[in-house]
Amino acid sequence: MAGTGYKGARIDDVDHFLKGGGIDSEREQTIGQHIGYRYDVNLLPDYGKLTPFLKDYLEFMGWDDLNWLEDVHMGYDDGQAAVFDRNINGWVAIPEDMELPDNQQDRDMIAREMLIKFQMSPDHPLVDLYQAYRKF
Amino acid sequence: MAGVGESVSTQMGMHTEPLTGRDIKTKFTLENEGGFGYHFARDVDFNRRAEIDCADLEPTEINGKIRDLMDSGHGSIVLRNPGAKHSLVVGILNRMNIIVDGSLGYFGCGLLDGPTVRISGRVGWSFGENMMAGVCVVEKNAGSTFGAALRGGDLVCKGSVGSRTGIDQKGGTIVVGGDTGAFSGFMMQRGRMVVCGNAGKNLGDSMYDGTIFIGGEIQDLGVDAVPADLTDLDRAWLTRKLTMYELLPGKGVDHFTKIVAGKQLWSYDNLEPTEKKLVL
Numbered sequence: 001m002a003g004t005g006y007k008g009a010r011i012d013d014v015d016h017f018l019k020g021g022g023i024d025s026e027r028e029q030t031i032g033q034h035i036g037y038r039y040d041v042n043l044l045p046d047y048g049k050l051t052p053f054l055k056d057y058l059e060f061m062g063w064d065d066l067n068w069l070e071d072v073h074m075g076y077d078d079g080q081a082a083v084f085d086r087n088i089n090g091w092v093a094i095p096e097d098m099e100l101p102d103n104q105q106d107r108d109m110i111a112r113e114m115l116i117k118f119q120m121s122p123d124h125p126l127v128d129l130y131q132a133y134r135k136f
Numbered sequence: 137m138a139g140v141g142e143s144v145s146t147q148m149g150m151h152t153e154p155l156t157g158r159d160i161k162t163k164f165t166l167e168n169e170g171g172f173g174y175h176f177a178r179d180v181d182f183n184r185r186a187e188i189d190c191a192d193l194e195p196t197e198i199n200g201k202i203r204d205l206m207d208s209g210h211g212s213i214v215l216r217n218p219g220a221k222h223s224l225v226v227g228i229l230n231r232m233n234i235i236v237d238g239s240l241g242y243f244g245c246g247l248l249d250g251p252t253v254r255i256s257g258r259v260g261w262s263f264g265e266n267m268m269a270g271v272c273v274v275e276k277n278a279g280s281t282f283g284a285a286l287r288g289g290d291l292v293c294k295g296s297v298g299s300r301t302g303i304d305q306k307g308g309t310i311v312v313g314g315d316t317g318a319f320s321g322f323m324m325q326r327g328r329m330v331v332c333g334n335a336g337k338n339l340g341d342s343m344y345d346g347t348i349f350i351g352g353e354i355q356d357l358g359v360d361a362v363p364a365d366l367t368d369l370d371r372a373w374l375t376r377k378l379t380m381y382e383l384l385p386g387k388g389v390d391h392f393t394k395i396v397a398g399k400q401l402w403s404y405d406n407l408e409p410t411e412k413k414l415v416l
Contacts, residue, residue, distance in 0.1 A: 041326045042347050042396065044373040060172040061231045062182065062252055064380050068269035068288030071307040071327060085162075086268075086287065086307075092162045120170035130176045135227075 014104055017076035038076040045070055046105040053113045066112065074104070074111035083111040087119060087126045173250070177230045180211035191217040195224055206230060220260065225253055242279070245272050248289070261298065264291040267308065273381065280317065283310045286327060292381045299336065302329050305346060313383045321348050321395075322358070330374065332383055340395050344402070348395040349374060351385060362398040370394060
């Protein structure tokens with residue numbers, strides 16, 4: 001990820017986890033799987049890259065910044081770009097035909113926008129869960 | 137890319153199937169988009185304001201009245217005479233404004249997802265526990281475990297907070313204008329914590345990930361918490377965030393110390409006994 005770090009190491013290739021699956025360290029090679037997150041969870045957002053949709057969302061919510069979306073990044077699951085949706089505890093894959101920007105900050109903004117559209121959709125699994133388990 | 141079939145642990149017979157792919161897999165389908173709020177969220181208007189006098193009401197009655205007002209479209213609610221009652225303003229999954237004119241007891245503002253809450257007084261322990269999104273601003277001091285298991289949003293205390301601030305924090309931002317007690321950031325997993333004053337013993341003990349910024353003195357660091365360099369992105373973010381809550385120090389943010397996880401505990405079970413001693 002250009003200009004970001006992962007497990008203390010600087011990663012310069014934005015497609016690092018798309019190309020290699022993130023099996024880099026000796027220990028990861030020993031166990032045959034990637035350890036930990038597939039992105040830098042500590043990367044702070046660059047507010048100069050806010051999309052018009054995100055600006056409208058923040059205005060609707062009455063917030064001055066990205067709020068919970070500061071923790072949303074574009075990650076990589078099984079060699080595919082994806083966003084982690086905490087409300088379903090699972091990865092949501094980015095359509096394969098979508099062209100990704102060449103830097104992590106722009107990718108993160110796309111991930112935030114797509115996650116909001118997905119979570120607020122009437123098709124989201126949380127709608128059924130809310131009906132089944134809500135207490136008030 | 138080394139597949140599971142080629143790994144040493146597989147050859148040793150330790151497992152026969154990949155550990156990945158256990159979670160739900162979904163693809164984005166944006167054909168049926170909703171609005172900016174949850175599909176089940178109430179439609180409220182920020183300009184419709186109401187007040188609740190909490191003096192003679194039980195916490196469940198107060199929380200019920202808040203929901204009734206939301207059902208009738210009120211987007212701004214003021215709680216008068218809260219009397220430091222416990223478990224008020226909880227479980228709200230909506231955008232809206234709530235103003236608390238006074239102090240709250242324990243477990244105030246827990247399980248929130250969306251609202252903006254301002255409290256003019258103090259709050260008890262476990263304030264903002266498990267908050268998903270939104271903003272909570274406390275004008276005075278807060279008790280222990282402020283922002284326990286916080287998952288998202290901004291939790292701000294303009295005064296000082298007790299011990300174990302942000303214990304098990306999984307996201308979001310905690311901002312403290314004063315000091316924080318011992319074991320702040322204990323078992324932190326992600327998110328950001330900003331303390332303008334001093335931090336007590338064992339800061340960031342056993343933190344797995346996330347970032348802590350301290351403006352004052354740190355009594356000592358916990359296991360696997362290590363200093364890191366403040367980047368330009370950190371400075372810009374800190375300046376922006378502290379300005380938002382009128383907590384930006386006169387001398388700026390260059391003096392803040394950044395603490396991150398050393399990540400020596402990530403594979404703790406796999407370490408040799410001598411390696412474990414080195415980590416601890």
